[in-house]
Amino acid sequence: MVFLFFLLLSAFFWLLIKLSDHYTVSYTYPVRLTEAPADMFIQNPETNVLRFAISSSGYNILRINIFNNRKHRFELPLNEIVYRQINDKTYAISTSQLRERLSQQFKLNETEFIFSDNELYFEMEKLTSKVIPVKLEAAIKFRKEFDLYDTISYHPESIEVFGPANMLDSIQTISTSLLKAEDIYTSFTKKLKVVLPHQSLKTNTSQIEIKVDVARFTEVQFEVPVHSPENSNLKLFPDVANIYFSVAMRDYSLVKPDHFFVEVDDSRLSERPQYLSLRLANIPEKIKVLRLSPEKVEYLIVNP
Numbered sequence: 001m002v003f004l005f006f007l008l009l010s011a012f013f014w015l016l017i018k019l020s021d022h023y024t025v026s027y028t029y030p031v032r033l034t035e036a037p038a039d040m041f042i043q044n045p046e047t048n049v050l051r052f053a054i055s056s057s058g059y060n061i062l063r064i065n066i067f068n069n070r071k072h073r074f075e076l077p078l079n080e081i082v083y084r085q086i087n088d089k090t091y092a093i094s095t096s097q098l099r100e101r102l103s104q105q106f107k108l109n110e111t112e113f114i115f116s117d118n119e120l121y122f123e124m125e126k127l128t129s130k131v132i133p134v135k136l137e138a139a140i141k142f143r144k145e146f147d148l149y150d151t152i153s154y155h156p157e158s159i160e161v162f163g164p165a166n167m168l169d170s171i172q173t174i175s176t177s178l179l180k181a182e183d184i185y186t187s188f189t190k191k192l193k194v195v196l197p198h199q200s201l202k203t204n205t206s207q208i209e210i211k212v213d214v215a216r217f218t219e220v221q222f223e224v225p226v227h228s229p230e231n232s233n234l235k236l237f238p239d240v241a242n243i244y245f246s247v248a249m250r251d252y253s254l255v256k257p258d259h260f261f262v263e264v265d266d267s268r269l270s271e272r273p274q275y276l277s278l279r280l281a282n283i284p285e286k287i288k289v290l291r292l293s294p295e296k297v298e299y300l301i302v303n304p
Contacts, residue, residue, distance in 0.1 A: 024055040024114070033122055035077035041164055041200055042078075043089070043123035050074055050095070051116035056108055074105075092119040127162040127202065134159060134194070134208055135173040142214065143185040149215035149248050150286065154208050159194065163201040171197065176208050187214045215248035219290065220255070226278060226297060227263040234276075236264060237298040241278055246288040259284040264297060274298070 031048040054061065076093070083093045095117060099110040136154055159174060176192040191207045222243050228234040241262050247255055261282035269276070275296035283289060 022055065022057060023061050024053050025061050026051070026053045026116075029074045031074045031076050031120065033076050033078060035079040036124060037078070038202070039127050039162065040124050041127050043125065045122075048120050048122055050098070050120065052095075052102070053114040053116070054106070054108065054112055055114060056112045074101075076101075086121075089123045089125050090121060091124055092121050094119055125164065128165045128168060129160050129162045130168040130171070131158050132161050132168075132171060132174045133157060135175045136179070136192075136208075136210065137175050137177065138179040138210075139181075140179065140184055140212070141182040143183050145218070146185045146214055146216055147246075147288075149187075149213040149250075152210055152212050154192075154210040156205065156208065159203050159205040159208075161196070161201055161203045163198070167198060167200060174203075176210075179210065184212070184214055185216075188212050215250060217246045217248055217288075218252060219244065219246050220252070221245075222257040222260060224257050224260050224262055227261065227281075229263065229266050232264075232266055232269070233302045234264065234266070234269075235300040235302050236276075237300075238294070239297075241297075242293045243280070244290045244293070246290060248286065251286060255284055255287065262292070264299070 029050045029052075030046065031050050033042050033045040033048065036042045036045075076098075081093060081097060083091045085091050095115040098115075099113050102108075102113050103110045134154065134157055136152060138152060140148075142148075154176075161168065161171070161174060174197075175195045177195055179190065179192055189209065189211050191209050194203060194206055194208060196203065222245075223240050224243060226236055226239050226241050228236065243260055243262070259282070260280065262278055263281050265277045265279050276299055277296050278292055278294070280289060280292065
């Protein structure tokens with residue numbers, strides 16, 4: 001037992017001596033480039049790798065291996081560093097200016113870092129812009145007897161989107177976040193987020209304001225005459241039809257039977273069918289026709 005104690009004590013002092021020695025260890029950290037200028041786009045912002053060695057005491061090396069390896073990615077905001085343009089799309093960052101950042105992250109002196117590469121290279125291109133129509137994504141369920149009075153309006157209907165030209169060319173619409181609502185019986189206004197299909201795209205318009213006009217509807221029935229085309233010499237049986245339609249309560253008193261025009265379709269008359277179909281040639285705005293009864297009528301051709 002005494003022997004084991006002294007053995008462990010000797011190993012402990014040996015470890016302290018070894019940790020006080022100087023070591024040089026190589027590291028490779030993925031780099032994520034962020035904060036590009038507003039009118040620029042970083043191609044593959046997470047493909048860069050920073051290679052460097054740390055020359056320090058064993059204590060520091062052990063501490064870094066235990067704790068800092070968990071922070072395996074190195075964030076590099078372009079708005080906080082200096083970079084130079086090499087050609088149309090290629091840019092370079094001098095690794096020497098990263099010493100201070102690494103020093104703060106690893107809690108070491110700047111002189112303890114040795115870089116494998118003098119520069120980090122990345123590609124960045126100027127964004128183009130395109131005005132793209134907004135597509136409203138909505139799933140609305142209304143309370144019984146209630147419905148949309150008019151189409152859902154939203155503003156703006158189009159937004160300017162910035163991105164790589166080849167990507168913008170393939171985009172026809174920009175969707176909103178999903179508007180999901182149930183048991184709706186009153187009008188409302190809401191703001192929806194703009195959903196960009198790719199992280200490389202940017203826009204100055206983050207929200208779309210929508211207005212949903214809701215009304216209570218009632219079912220109405222009118223009896224109206226059925227009209228024959230001019231010079232057709234037709235006698236119809238019956239010569240009246242019932243129109244069943246849904247109208248907003250606010251418009252109920254405004255709708256009259258003579259606002260509808262029902263006529264017989266004589267396009268197949270030369271075939272002498274037994275019945276001729278009816279069609280609505282004129283319908284007032286903002287009503288929903290439910291059905292027409294009858295849908296067909298018998299006829300006689302009367303000599304003039």
